[in-house]
Amino acid sequence: MKQTVLKIYIQALFFGMVFSACTSTKKIKTSSGISEINYLEINDRKQYVLIRGKDINNPILLFLHGGPGASATALLRKFNHELEDDFTVVYWDQRAAGKSFSKHITKEEITVENYIKDVEWLVDYLKNRFEKEKVFLVGHSWGSRLGMYAVQRNPENYSAFVGIGQELHAYRGELLSYHYTLQKAEERGHKKALKELEEMGPPQSGHYKDMYATGFWGGVRQKHWLLKFGGERYQKTTYIDWIFSIWFSREYSFADLIRYGKGSAFSAGNIIFDEQFNDIDFFKEIQKVEVPVYFISGAYDYNTPWELVKEYVDHLSAPHKEFILFEKSGHSPVFEEPRKFNHEIRRIYNEIK
Incomplete structure (x- = not known):
């Protein structure tokens, strides 16, 4: 009986530790490196921002994740951490996403305009803090839409934009x-x-x-x-592996995984009531941008179909534009072919600097 009680106690203690474990980020030991976790007050909402890089003098790379509500911090840290060698990488859990989710967030604040203003606030903060004139902006899926709005409104803030699984035309x-x-x-x-x-x-x-x-x-x-049926990921039909990647991330706990699910459902379930979210058509709305733009699509992406992205690139006016197709990816080349993606990001920046 005592052994049974002790076993139950140990199991409860273990699961309690796993559920509520404190999270951290691995220290970067270079003399000019940065590895810090922040909760910034962005437009009256506390939001999680992780900043990592081997040299704070490197260019700033800000990643805008998808969803809305689908934080990519854990996956980026697993698959794309080598970009920290060449950039000061900013991992941001957007309003109501991942570690930024809170029960105090209201349905009414889940609007496209609020997200755009959050991007603008964070970009200004990063430019001022690191004394940089421009930010290298990368956006995935929903984040690719935010990125296009950002570079259209304030082109002077950005050296270039990379859209992955680019959202373009709702219908x-x-x-x-x-x-x-x-x-x-x-x-x-x-x-x-x-x-x-x-x-x-x-x-x-x-x-x-x-x-x-x-x-x-x-x-x-x-x-x-x-x-x-293979139109979302290349040769995979679930997200189980990515869920475990989030769970076992150093920066995320099991409690954060629960928060991730809540934030994703909350954001996606409420953004549809914002008229600005529905029926977008960048072929009409954004026909010209004043920064170099690159669009990376997967050949198996039929969430945001790659053929439509290629057509848009031909249609768009920009100082430089390029369409890049990853042959072994679906909607997320950044995580499906990470080595190739990281190489392309370095190549792109070397082209524009």
């Missing part, structure tokens, strides 16, 4: 994604997928039927089948 992007998924379901004779996809029907004006009622979840189901 055409979703329509291409839907038809790809339907085609794969037909090829495989997958009755359940066919039934669900045919019932929801193709998206109308960028979203599915009854967007503000059941349509949001219709979109979720479409993305579920897209992942299963």
Whole structure:
């Protein structure tokens, strides 16, 4: 009996430690290096910002993660940490995302405009703190949309922008994604997928039927089948490996993983009520930018279909523009082909500096 009680106590203690464990970041030991965790008051919301690099004199690289609400800090630290050799890398959990999520955040503040203002605040902070004229901006998925807004509004702040899995056109992007998924379901004779996809029907004006009622979840189901049929990740049909990467990250605890899920659901579930979020069309809204732009897509990306990104590059006016296709990636080349991605980021910066 005593052994059983002791065993239960040890297990409870262990899981309690895992759940509430303090997080840290590995110290960079170079004389001019930086490795610090911050909670900055960005536009009246405390937000998590991790800054790491071997030399604070290196250029600033700010990464805008996807979602909204899908922090990439843990994955970037695992797959892309070598960029810290050449850049002061800024890992930011956006408003309501990851370690920035709080029960005090309101639904009303989940707006595109607030996120844009948060980017502007953070860029000004970084420029002033590190005495830099410009920031090298990289955005993934939702973050790629934020990045385009940022460089359009304040081009003087940025040396260049790299969009990964670039969001561009709500209606055409979703329509291409839907038809790809339907085609794969037909090829495989997958009755359940066919039934669900045919019932929801193709998206109308960028979203599915009854967007503000059941349509949001219709979109979720479409993305579920897209992942299963290879249009989201290259040769993978789940995110289990990435979930474990977040859990076992030095910078994240199990409690943070729970917070991650809450923040992601909260952000995605409320941003759809912002009119500025829906029905975007960068072909009309952003036809010209005044900074060099690079777009990296995966050949298996039918979340933000790569063909549409290539078309946009041909359409866009910019000092320099380039479309780069990763042959063994889906929607996230930054994590699916990290060595190639890190090499491209270095090449791009060497081109523009």
